[in-house]
Structure formats: structure tokens, C-alpha cells
Amino acid sequence: MSYEINEVMLSESKIKQRVKELGAEIQKDFNDEPVVLIAVLRGSFVFAADLMREMKGNIQVDFISVSSYGNQTKTTGKVRLLKDLDTNITNENVVVVEDIVDSGLTLYFLMDHLKMHRPKQLKICTLLDKPERRQVDLPIDYVGFVIPDEFIVGYGIDYAQYYRNLPYIASVKEV
Numbered sequence: 001m002s003y004e005i006n007e008v009m010l011s012e013s014k015i016k017q018r019v020k021e022l023g024a025e026i027q028k029d030f031n032d033e034p035v036v037l038i039a040v041l042r043g044s045f046v047f048a049a050d051l052m053r054e055m056k057g058n059i060q061v062d063f064i065s066v067s068s069y070g071n072q073t074k075t076t077g078k079v080r081l082l083k084d085l086d087t088n089i090t091n092e093n094v095v096v097v098e099d100i101v102d103s104g105l106t107l108y109f110l111m112d113h114l115k116m117h118r119p120k121q122l123k124i125c126t127l128l129d130k131p132e133r134r135q136v137d138l139p140i141d142y143v144g145f146v147i148p149d150e151f152i153v154g155y156g157i158d159y160a161q162y163y164r165n166l167p168y169i170a171s172v173k174e175v
């Protein structure tokens, strides 16, 4: 089975505008206190890079890497931790930065993992939310866009490791 780009769902300018709003909202909620952003590799690296530049003040960034999709469009249901944090987040304000929440299994696994370090606050920010596909209950603090149940790529998000370099977000179709 192979896929190709179907249509643009979110343009570069629409994403830029929303990322700006999210940065301002997070900063306001934390009253300009220091924040550690945790980007979930690989998908969220583009979003996290743009989001952190919309925030002023004492922002740290660290990366955690997990994978559960392999080269398919459905989750394997098994989340693998590929790289852990390097930062000590105990008593820190932490915001986990994700590109997309689909089944919710990735973040469910990660939240459990991160809570063990007893951060002061632990919040979730995702650019995209696909609520129709959720398999677990997950409280999400910041959502960029709620999207329909379509497999999407671009702006850091891949299909079989390709398309991450697209500056926009597009749906794909089977060909």
C-alpha cells in the first residue's frame, strides 16, 4: 500500500498564527515562571522549535523519543521509549509538546513515565487533536487544532519517515 498527498488541511500561515497564540497562552498561564518544554521526538521537533520561539523568558527544552507507528497508519499499540530525558524535572513546570494526539497511547505512556519525576506542574500541549480516535482518557491542556479522522503528514509529521519537511499539514490518500 502506498500514499500520496491528498489536500492541504492547514496552511503554513494558519499554523504560524495558532502557534503564536499557543505560546502566549502558555506563558500567561505560568506567569512568566521558568518552564521546561519536552518535545516528543521525532514528530514534534518542528512544532516545538516554533513554539519555543513564541515564548520569552526562562525556557528550557529537552527531548524524549518514543515510537509506536512503525511504517503504518495505525498504532501498533506498543509504545517504545527510544530516548529518555536528560534534564531533572523534579519541581519544575513542565509542558510536554506533541504534534498530534490520536489514540492517546503515546501520551498516556509518557505521562505515567514523567509523573514519576514529580514535576511541579505537568501539562500537555498538542498542535493537533483527533478526538474521534481516542482509546484512553487524557486531559489535554493546550490544543492547536481539532482535526477529523484522517491520516495527515507535514510540519514534522511523517508517513514512513517522509513528508516531515512539508511546511503545511496535508491529508494523504491511498494509491
Ligand SMILES: O=P(O)(O)OC[C@H]1O[C@H](OP(=O)(O)OP(=O)(O)O)[C@H](O)[C@@H]1O
Binding pocket: 040, 041, 042, 043, 044, 066, 067, 068, 069, 070, 075, 098, 099, 100, 101, 102, 103, 104, 105, 106, 107, 157, 158
Ligand atoms: O496518540 P497516538 O495514537 O499514540 O499517536 C500520536 C503519536 O504518533 C506519532 O508518533 P510516532 O509513534 O509515529 O513516531 P514519530 O514521532 O517518531 O513520528 C505522533 O508524532 C505522536 O507522537
Ligand SMILES: Nc1nc2[nH]cnc2c(=O)[nH]1
Binding pocket: 069, 100, 101, 102, 103, 150, 151, 152, 153, 157, 158, 159
Ligand atoms: N503521520 C501521522 N502520524 C500519526 N500518528 C498518529 N496519528 C497520525 C496521523 O494522522 N498521521
Ligand SMILES: [Mg+2]
Binding pocket: 040, 041, 042, 043, 044, 066
Ligand atoms: Mg511522535
